[in-house]
Structures are given as structure tokens and as C-alpha cells.
Amino acid sequence: MSNIRRFIWRHQNLFRILLIAVFYNLVALIGMQLAVLPGDVATVWVPAGFSLAVILIWGSQVWPGILIGAFSTYPILGPSPVSLAIGVVTAIGNTLTALVGAHLVQRFTHSRYPLEQVNHVFLFIIWGGLISQLISATFGVTALLVAQWISASEVGDVFLTWWIANFTGVIIYAPCLLVWLTPTKQRNIKVIQKFLRQNILEVISWLVLSTIVIKFAFFEQATIEYLMIPLLVWSVFRFPITWTTSAVVITTSLAVIGTVQERSIFVRDDFNASLLFLDSFIAVISITVLVLTAVLQERTNAILDLENAKHNLEDRVVERTQELSQANQQLEQQQLNLKQQADSLTEALAQLQRTQAKLIQNETMTGLGQLVAGVAHEINNPIGFIHSNLTPAQEYFEDILKLLLLYQAKTPKPDPEILEFMEEIDFEFLQEDFLKLITSMRSGSERIQRIVLSLRNFSRLDEAELKFVDIHDGLDSSLLVLQHRLRDTDAPSIQVIKNYNKLPQVECFAIYINQVFMNIINNAIDGIRARQQTETTSPQGQIHLETRLFDKSVIQVIIHDNGIGIKPEHQTRIFEPFFTTKDVGQGTGLGLYNSYETIVTQHGGSLVCNSVPNQGTRFEITLPIRKP
Known part of the structure; x- marks a missing residue:
């Protein structure tokens, strides 16, 4: 069976020609039975539609089938020399009609199936039905007249009937065949x-x-x-x-x-x-x-x-x-290549910006940590001496004072010169005020020690690796570092409201988490100062710090201010590297980007910003208790 199919496929044109010839002959013989005019002219000529359809479907190479089918009808009906001559002429006319009609239809419709558009239908009717069928009628009627099968007076009626029969055959049967065979x-x-x-x-x-x-x-x-x-x-x-x-x-x-x-x-x-x-x-x-x-x-x-x-x-x-030339296709390909290159450059630039920001952050944090640690160390040593010597100094003074009081008791009539000097130095006030000085010095040294401790907590050079820390210490250290901005003498002070809840220690890189807190609080101070400058009756600046256990494995830190806020068109870009709304020289555009990278990328948490212009900004930080 497969060999037969291959043979038919290789010789499909021949089989189509034979099939067309046989079918043409059959429908022609049937059509002759409906002939009503002299010369066996039928009222509707089915082969006209059949031949046009097969040329449109299979191409002009099957024309021999039409020629054979058209000619073979006449020998069957009347095998006389005259009949054969008429058959040759009409066969040629019918074949030319189909070829010319198909060519005209394809030329004007650019389609082998001219039934899908209204203008194609009318072109098919005009060229395939009306114009081209004049060829067949001319050949056929001429042959009949020459053979004297019709008289000269009958030429008009026969020609009209022949032409109309072919036309109706085309508009009736050709569409049906096109539909079924396409x-x-x-x-x-x-x-x-x-x-x-x-x-x-x-x-x-x-x-x-x-x-x-x-x-x-x-x-x-x-x-x-x-x-x-x-x-x-x-x-x-x-x-x-x-x-x-x-x-x-x-x-x-x-x-x-x-x-x-x-x-x-x-x-x-x-x-x-x-x-x-x-x-x-x-x-x-x-x-x-x-x-x-x-x-x-x-x-x-x-x-x-x-x-x-x-x-x-x-x-x-x-x-x-599809009608575009090869040059246009090449241009499209070049445009695509340029777009890909542009995308690659954009991605490379973004990666370069991220790398640059990371290097700047690392360098800044390293330098800041070393500076703060050095300053804390240098301050801590002398202040330690001072603080530790205050207690002995107070004891020595008290002993000396006791000795003086003992001298007074043993010498009821002191020398006038001594009395004059005691009065000159206001000895009684000196006794009271010296103890107050010692107490004040002790309070100041203790405060300096707390500042040094906070600086060391903020820098945390000993915690550049993962370690469990108290988040509250990081917040307080950041506040202490920014204390001079919160209590700026040239502007109204900013109130810090803490709402700390009990939290477990969190596994994190403390030095980077502290930097995040300082960046956000510093931006909050900038926002409050900006609102105070633009509004004459702005409320007192406030920064709310809230911590809570978000769930069993996540803690949340909320930093909320009542500053000037962030414009909506800027809110989607605040975490981009080098994006800043501050004046030139006032900001690098890396603070929030580094904060986002630290919280989200480095610690697997989230950093969300919600801001309303002229009302304030709220940052919500979530951190897993144990780094994933």
C-alpha cells in the first residue's frame, strides 16, 4: 500500500489529469442531456465551473485533462469528421477559457480561493464568469457556424445561451468545488x-x-x-x-x-x-x-x-x-540586536551601581567603625582614670576636712591670720561646694562612659559576623550618635517616643543593622527639619520607635515620623542606588539602597515604606530571629 501511495504521489499530476478528463467527460455528457438549442447548447454548462475550479486549485499544469475531457465528448455523441473538428475547436476554446479565467482571477485577487472577500467575489464573477467565458462561446459558436450546425440567424441566440450557460456554470459549480477541494x-x-x-x-x-x-x-x-x-x-x-x-x-x-x-x-x-x-x-x-x-x-x-x-x-x-523586503527584515534584526545590547548595558550598569554602592558601604562602615572604635578607646582610657580617682579624691577631701575640724576643736583661739584666710576663701561654702563638684564630676564621667559604650555598640567591630544581639541596643546607639541633630540649638528639638516590647535576641550582622537604623532615623530628622522650614505652624517633630514580635520567628521594627513625607512619584525609586531628592552634596543616594540590601538581601527580611506628603513617613522593618 505504501508503494502504491508513493507511486501516486510521484505521478500525482498525471492522475489528476486523468481524473479531470474522466469527470469532465461525464458532466459534459450529462449537460448535453439538458441541451435545448441547436448545436447541443446546454442551458447551464457544468464543465465551465469544473474546469475553472481545478485550474485554481491544482494550477495550470492540469490543462491537458480539460482538453481531453472536452474533446472526448464529441466522438462519443457523434463520431463523424465534422463532430471531431467541432470537438477540437471547442476543446481548445474551453481549455483557453479556464486558463485565462484562472489567470485573471488570480491576478486581480492574488488568491486561488477568491471567496473570502466581497471584492474578490465580484472580481471572480466578472473575470472568471463574464469576461473569460466569452472565449468559449466565441470558439464554440464559430465552430458550429462553420460546420453549418446552426444558421446565421441562430448565432445570436446560441452565442448568448452558450455564454450564459458557461457563466451560470461558473458561479454555481466552481464555488462548490473550491469549497470542497480546498x-x-x-x-x-x-x-x-x-x-x-x-x-x-x-x-x-x-x-x-x-x-x-x-x-x-x-x-x-x-x-x-x-x-x-x-x-x-x-x-x-x-x-x-x-x-x-x-x-x-x-x-x-x-x-x-x-x-x-x-x-x-x-x-x-x-x-x-x-x-x-x-x-x-x-x-x-x-x-x-x-x-x-x-x-x-x-x-x-x-x-x-x-x-x-x-x-x-x-x-x-x-x-x-510578509511583503517587506529582505532589507527591512535585516533592519528589524539589527534593531533587535541593538535592543539586546542596550538591555545588557543597562543590566551591567545596574550591576556596576550595586557593586559600587556595596564597596562604598563596606569602605564607609569599615572606616566609620575604626574611627568610632579608636575615638571610644582613646576617650575611655583617660575617663576611666578620672572616674576611678574621683572616689579616692572625695575620701581624701573628707579626711582633710575632718583633720581641719579637729584642729579647730583643739585650738579654741585660732590665729587671726588663719581666721582671715578662712573668711577670704569662704571655708564653709568651700566645704559644701567641693562635695557637689565631686558629685557633678562623677555624673559627667559616667555619662561619658555611657556615650563611649554606645559608640562601641554602634561600631561593633567585634560583631562583623553573625551574632545574636539586642535590637534595642542598636536603636539606642543610633539615637545617641544622632543626639546632636535631635537637639540642634538652631532648630526646635525633636521628640523621640519609644515603644519597645520584649524581644528575643536576633541573629544578624549588627554593624549593618545599626547603619540601617541610623540611615532611616537620619532621614526622618531631615524630613522633620524640611517640614519645619516650609510650614510656619508645623507641629513638634516626633519620631516614634516601636518594636514587637511579629510572629514566633520574626520581629518588626517601625520607625515613624511626622516630617514632610515623600512624593508619590519618588516612592517607587527610593531604594534605587544613587537616587536622592536632596540637593547636590547633601546625600549620596545610597542610604536607603544599602538599607534595603542589608535587610532584604543580606538578612532575608523586608523593608516597606509608606509615606503621605506633609504628614509623615513610616518604615516597617521585619527581620527573622534566626537568619535563614
């Missing part, structure tokens, strides 16, 4: 079977009504022939196109048969009048169906185009720009 989804037999199963009652109703109209109009001479138009319109809108074109073929064929048998509504006393009524009816229903079918097909194609555009715009653009 494979598309709509014309698939499975689609028709599925439609019949789903709409069996509608199909039966249509068949019953059509049968009634055909019977009474074409075989009972009832004047209801044009009721077929709404029935065929019904078919166009509801049934597959294969069904509709087949219905047109059946309807018109039965109309021709009924007219030839003189039983249809088209029969008149004058044969030409009968032919005129019949062909008018055929033309009306055929052209109406073809135009409506094309309109629906255009609508369907438009809907499909819109759906395709929704799902894949790029593919639709490619499909609709």
Missing part, C-alpha cells in the same frame, strides 16, 4: 458531522422547507421560487459553507431540470424568456449566497485577527508584513 477547518467533514449532530432539528427543518419550495416552484409552477433566498440566507448564517454551496448546486440544478421539463415557474411561451427568467433566478441566488458568504468570512477573519492580535501581537505583525 482544505480548511470550516470545510472539514468532521466539522460538518459535528454540526449535524448538534443541530439536527434545525437541519431537518431547513430540508423540509427547502424541499417544499423546490417541489412547488420548480415542478408545480407555484410562484414561490424566491422563497429559496431566505432559506439560502438561513443556510449562509447557520450552516457550514460546504452545506450552503452544495445547497445552491442542488437548488439551481433542480430549477434547470424543472425548466427543461417545462414544469417550473420559469417556463414561458418564448424560450428566450424562459431562459432569461431561469438564469436571472440562478444569478440572483448564486451571487447573493457568494456575497453573504464572503461578508461572513470577512467578519470571521476580522475576529480571528483581533484574537490573534490579543494573544500574539508580534506574530500578527510578522504575518502582516
Whole structure:
């Protein structure tokens, strides 16, 4: 079986030619049975539509099949020399008609299937039906006249009938063959079977009504022939196109048969009048169906185009720009390459910015940590001496004071010079004030020790690796470092409100977490100062610090201020590297970017900003208790 298929495939053109010749001969013989004019001229010539359709479908290379089929009819009907001569001439005319008609249709419609657009349908009717069929009529009538099968007085009627028969054959049978032999989804037999199963009652109703109209109009001479138009319109809108074109073929064929048998509504006393009524009816229903079918097909194609555009715009653009030259395609490819290069450069720039920001942060934190640690160390040593010597100094003073009091007790009449000096130095005030000085010095040294401890906690050079720390210590250290900004003598002080809840220690890189706190609090101070400068009656600046256990494994830190806020168009960019709204020299644009990288990337937490202009900004930080 596979060998036979391969043989047929290799010689498919030959098989098509033979098939066309046989089928052409059969339909021609049947058509001759409907001939009513001298010269065996039929009222509807089926082979005209058949030959045009096969040329459109399979190409001009199958023309020998038409030539053979057209010629072979005459030897069968009357194998005489004259008949053979007429057969040769008419065969040549019919073959040329099909070739010229197909060429003209393809040239003006640019399609082998000219039924999907209304303008293509009219071009098909004009070039394939009206113009090209003049060739066949001219060849055929000339041959009949030369052979004296018709008289000169009959030439006009025979020519008109021949031409109209070919024209009606084209508009009736060619569309049906094109629909059935051109494979598309709509014309698939499975689609028709599925439609019949789903709409069996509608199909039966249509068949019953059509049968009634055909019977009474074409075989009972009832004047209801044009009721077929709404029935065929019904078919166009509801049934597959294969069904509709087949219905047109059946309807018109039965109309021709009924007219030839003189039983249809088209029969008149004058044969030409009968032919005129019949062909008018055929033309009306055929052209109406073809135009409506094309309109629906255009609508369907438009809907499909819109759906395709929704799902894949790029593919639709490619499909609709197939006529572009190779140069345009190369230009598109170059544009694509440039876009890819631009994307690569953009990504490289973003990566470079991230790397630069990271290096700056690391360098800054390292330098800051070393500076703070050095300062803390240098301050801590001398202040330690001072603080540790204050207690002995107070004890020594108290001992000396006791000694002086003992001298006073043992010497009831002191020397006048001593009394004068005691009065000069205000000895009684000196006794009281010296102890106050010692107490004040002790308080100051203790405060310096606390500052040094906070500086060391903030820098945490000993905690550059993961370690469990108290988040509250980091917040307090950041506040202490920024204390000079909170209590700026040139501006109203800013109130810090703490709402610390009990938290477990958190595993983190403390030096970087402290930097995040300082960045956000520093920005809060900037926002409050900016609002104080722009509003004459701005409320007192406040920064709220809140900590809480978000769930069993996550803690949350909220830093909320009542500053000037962030504009909506800037809120989506505040975490970008080097983005800043401050004046040149006032900020690097790395603070919030580094904060985001620290919280989200380095610790697996989240950093969210919500801001309302002229009301304040709220940062919510979540950190896992144990770093994932």
C-alpha cells in the first residue's frame, strides 16, 4: 500500500489529469442531456465551473485533462469528421477559457480561493464568469457556424445561451468545488458531522422547507421560487459553507431540470424568456449566497485577527508584513540586536551601581567603625582614670576636712591670720561646694562612659559576623550618635517616643543593622527639619520607635515620623542606588539602597515604606530571629 501511495504521489499530476478528463467527460455528457438549442447548447454548462475550479486549485499544469475531457465528448455523441473538428475547436476554446479565467482571477485577487472577500467575489464573477467565458462561446459558436450546425440567424441566440450557460456554470459549480477541494477547518467533514449532530432539528427543518419550495416552484409552477433566498440566507448564517454551496448546486440544478421539463415557474411561451427568467433566478441566488458568504468570512477573519492580535501581537505583525523586503527584515534584526545590547548595558550598569554602592558601604562602615572604635578607646582610657580617682579624691577631701575640724576643736583661739584666710576663701561654702563638684564630676564621667559604650555598640567591630544581639541596643546607639541633630540649638528639638516590647535576641550582622537604623532615623530628622522650614505652624517633630514580635520567628521594627513625607512619584525609586531628592552634596543616594540590601538581601527580611506628603513617613522593618 505504501508503494502504491508513493507511486501516486510521484505521478500525482498525471492522475489528476486523468481524473479531470474522466469527470469532465461525464458532466459534459450529462449537460448535453439538458441541451435545448441547436448545436447541443446546454442551458447551464457544468464543465465551465469544473474546469475553472481545478485550474485554481491544482494550477495550470492540469490543462491537458480539460482538453481531453472536452474533446472526448464529441466522438462519443457523434463520431463523424465534422463532430471531431467541432470537438477540437471547442476543446481548445474551453481549455483557453479556464486558463485565462484562472489567470485573471488570480491576478486581480492574488488568491486561488477568491471567496473570502466581497471584492474578490465580484472580481471572480466578472473575470472568471463574464469576461473569460466569452472565449468559449466565441470558439464554440464559430465552430458550429462553420460546420453549418446552426444558421446565421441562430448565432445570436446560441452565442448568448452558450455564454450564459458557461457563466451560470461558473458561479454555481466552481464555488462548490473550491469549497470542497480546498482544505480548511470550516470545510472539514468532521466539522460538518459535528454540526449535524448538534443541530439536527434545525437541519431537518431547513430540508423540509427547502424541499417544499423546490417541489412547488420548480415542478408545480407555484410562484414561490424566491422563497429559496431566505432559506439560502438561513443556510449562509447557520450552516457550514460546504452545506450552503452544495445547497445552491442542488437548488439551481433542480430549477434547470424543472425548466427543461417545462414544469417550473420559469417556463414561458418564448424560450428566450424562459431562459432569461431561469438564469436571472440562478444569478440572483448564486451571487447573493457568494456575497453573504464572503461578508461572513470577512467578519470571521476580522475576529480571528483581533484574537490573534490579543494573544500574539508580534506574530500578527510578522504575518502582516510578509511583503517587506529582505532589507527591512535585516533592519528589524539589527534593531533587535541593538535592543539586546542596550538591555545588557543597562543590566551591567545596574550591576556596576550595586557593586559600587556595596564597596562604598563596606569602605564607609569599615572606616566609620575604626574611627568610632579608636575615638571610644582613646576617650575611655583617660575617663576611666578620672572616674576611678574621683572616689579616692572625695575620701581624701573628707579626711582633710575632718583633720581641719579637729584642729579647730583643739585650738579654741585660732590665729587671726588663719581666721582671715578662712573668711577670704569662704571655708564653709568651700566645704559644701567641693562635695557637689565631686558629685557633678562623677555624673559627667559616667555619662561619658555611657556615650563611649554606645559608640562601641554602634561600631561593633567585634560583631562583623553573625551574632545574636539586642535590637534595642542598636536603636539606642543610633539615637545617641544622632543626639546632636535631635537637639540642634538652631532648630526646635525633636521628640523621640519609644515603644519597645520584649524581644528575643536576633541573629544578624549588627554593624549593618545599626547603619540601617541610623540611615532611616537620619532621614526622618531631615524630613522633620524640611517640614519645619516650609510650614510656619508645623507641629513638634516626633519620631516614634516601636518594636514587637511579629510572629514566633520574626520581629518588626517601625520607625515613624511626622516630617514632610515623600512624593508619590519618588516612592517607587527610593531604594534605587544613587537616587536622592536632596540637593547636590547633601546625600549620596545610597542610604536607603544599602538599607534595603542589608535587610532584604543580606538578612532575608523586608523593608516597606509608606509615606503621605506633609504628614509623615513610616518604615516597617521585619527581620527573622534566626537568619535563614
